Amino acid sequence: MQLIVNILVLASIYALIACGYVLIYRVSRVMNLAQGELMMLGAYLLLTTGSVFRGNAILAVAAAVVLSTCCGILVYIFLMRKMTGGSVLAAVLATIALGILLRGFMILIWSAQQQYPGQPIALVSTAIILPGGARISTFAAALVAVNALAYGSLFVFLRFGRWGLRMRAAGQNPLLAAQRGIKLHGIYALAWALSTLTGSLAGMLLALDSGLTANMAVLGLKAFPAALVGGLDSLLGTLIGALIVAAAEVLSIQYIDPLLSDVMPFLVLLATLIVRPWGLLGTREELDRV
Amino acid sequence: MSALLSVEGIQVIYQRAIVGVHDVSFKAQAGQIIVLLGANGAGKTTTLRAITGFLGLDDAKVGQGHILFDGTRIENLPPYETARGGIILVPEREKVFPNLTVSENLAVPVAYRVTRSERMHREDLVYEMFPRLAVLRRRVGGLLSGGERQMLGLACALVSHPQLLLIDELSLGLAPIVLEALMQQIVRIRDELGIGIVMVEQNAVAALAIADYAYVLENGRIAIEGLPQDLRKGDQMQQSYFGGSGASGQRSYRDLKRDARQGLFDG
């Protein structure tokens, strides 16, 4: 039972982070390899807003959320916007450079020590005991809930919202979308905003749960396989992919070797590339024969 | 009445080297159907793309000349800007979103300076003009037949509330009956909405049937222009585009080409 809880929690983490990959990939074919660092940025921002709004958890979290979304938009406006229209290769290289830049800045501003954003705002992790004897911390439970909420809202927005529809259209055929009056830069900025929002929510909750280290960005990379397994342009697929990757990781830690934890998602990634590269629910791509 | 669209002596250059259009000038008024005819490679589609700003993707640009829309110069503006200004294109190939349903396709276009009720009104009109689309509301764009896709392309263009509608090769791959019906609707669009329409066509017969004025392009220049009835009567048009015998009797293909080379088509 505990295993299932662990899988669910890990899957929620991966899914929340990975939906950022999917959103940006879907509209612009760019793999945002800085997602891990953006996720950490959210957590660090919470640290700051926490010390500004001492004791007031809601305000601190809200402020951090708003700030990180703004950061996502700023990243688009000042960097990625200049890369649209060029090759996707250059854009992905820009995200790699961005990631390392953010990492440096974050250490410079907040130092590399382990931090606890929960302390200033009096949010402490407690364990909830579930039926069956499994334990889950409050923030882990929040992660699962927030993940469900995020995916639910995104599904509704993309499927039924007018601008969600336009996002999907822009992803399918940017040219035609532009001809139909859609401002592509607005769509891309929106994708980056939503992506940073979900990523930083994940980062914040993780930091509240188990502290904030400079190494958290690795989690962002481990979440990528979830997106690939599900299909880089499918949100539902990513949800399922996250479950698969999390299950593989948790079970292999339990039954094979604890050291496998960092590698397992990438073994799943490799297997996916070999067997079904477009993922479970992604658009099928043409395979060249070697 | 000053022209809605005025193309003045434009030259389009691909990749800084290849000239696709040498010197094309024409005008279009509101409430008129202008037709651009010509064989493959004559420069018709390039001209349309020059007007809508799609050239940049092929690394092409308008080298010389102007394009004026309602008095403003629009050459080399990006597609989003020209669409915003009211010039809407129904492209030759990818004209619908393949993974969106018909009704979703119709919801996508952003119509500027249009109220919500005006937009709903227009959508109703579109469903009334193309009843088949109403039946296919939930069908995904990629699964539509050629004719249905043309209808949807036209419908989406109309929903954007254009002032100038550009249509690229409407007749491609369409059965004559379907084409006939679509052409009727285009006449209706001109009459009811009073917008300007510029059509690029290879099917001269169908196009001339509804045109108010026509231009024939050849090798990137305008070879002939005139009213449809005049064009239909002219010898050259007969021979090249209608394949019938002109006043001078039947001529062999070889003679035709020889005359063409001797500049018989210089207008």
Add this chain to the structure above:
Amino acid sequence: MSDNSLTTSSSGHRIHHQGHVRSLRWTRWVPFGLLTLGLVSFAFVGSPFTLDLASQVFLASIGSLSLMLLTGFAGQISIGHAGLIAAGAYVVGIMSREWHAPFWLTLPAATISGGVLGTIFGLPSLRLRGLYLAVSTLALHFIVIYAGGEYEAWRGYATGITIDSPKIGEWEISSELAWYFVLLGAAFMTLTICWNLLRSRTGRAWGAIRTRETVAEALGINIARYKLLAFVISSSITAAAGALFAYNRNFVSVEAFSLYLSIQYVAMIIIGGMGSLLGAILGAVFVTLLPYAIEGTVGLLPHAERYVNELSALNYSAFGLVTIAFLLFEPRGLVGIWRRLQAKGMSWPSWNTH
């Protein structure tokens, strides 16, 4: 470029090369000759520290040249360079510790292991259009690091594997001077290999794929095969560099191979200028020397001791900033700047174009 090309000199007159070149062909080699002379004499003039620094630059050039082959010419990103270097290093470490294998066995083995990894991780991803190699190499990195860590744990090497310096007969290659020449030679060899590859049919195919993939396909070029070839060759060279790295340090340990190392190589080719072998070398010089420059600058500030802890963060930030600046403002990299200066006639007019 052929010798018969017409070029415009900086003064605007058209010069027909052919006549000039026949009588002045030797001037082509003057810059190279000077450079070689300079590099060789530097060996006897420089201090051990600078010799070692230069050796690091040479070693980095090998990696950046191989990455340039892949990214600059075949158009694929790899963030697995650290993994490949690690693979080469570990092959050397394992073979020399377990079987006391000499370097003339371990070096080829390392190179082959690079090729094998290139095939395993390249084949699934290069069949696809798009940047799937990037994610594949991400997997490569983590899997290789894991394997290396497992080996160290299994053998109980808490801090890493120590390796003896390579020996030719009785002579041990361990001094800075010796390594200077070894790595200079290796870098030169790599440059020659890459240069010849690019002029071959393979190189032309890569160029075609990079500029217009659809056209290349129409011309009958098997895209996937050439992409895979680029990655396998690149991986082999990189693993060989890893082997040299292991011998140079006399030490292999997992901590040396972080993603940051891979990113440094990516930065080298961006800063140097994509699509140019000269750019790979310039980028390697820049990126290797940058941390030292930063450290030196920080040392000049008052209360320098306070900033010592921030050095790695400063390095990260500087790398990110410089790379982004080049991506945004100077996409042709240092080579682009160099060419522009050349065109303005600020350096002596060069007959080589590359």
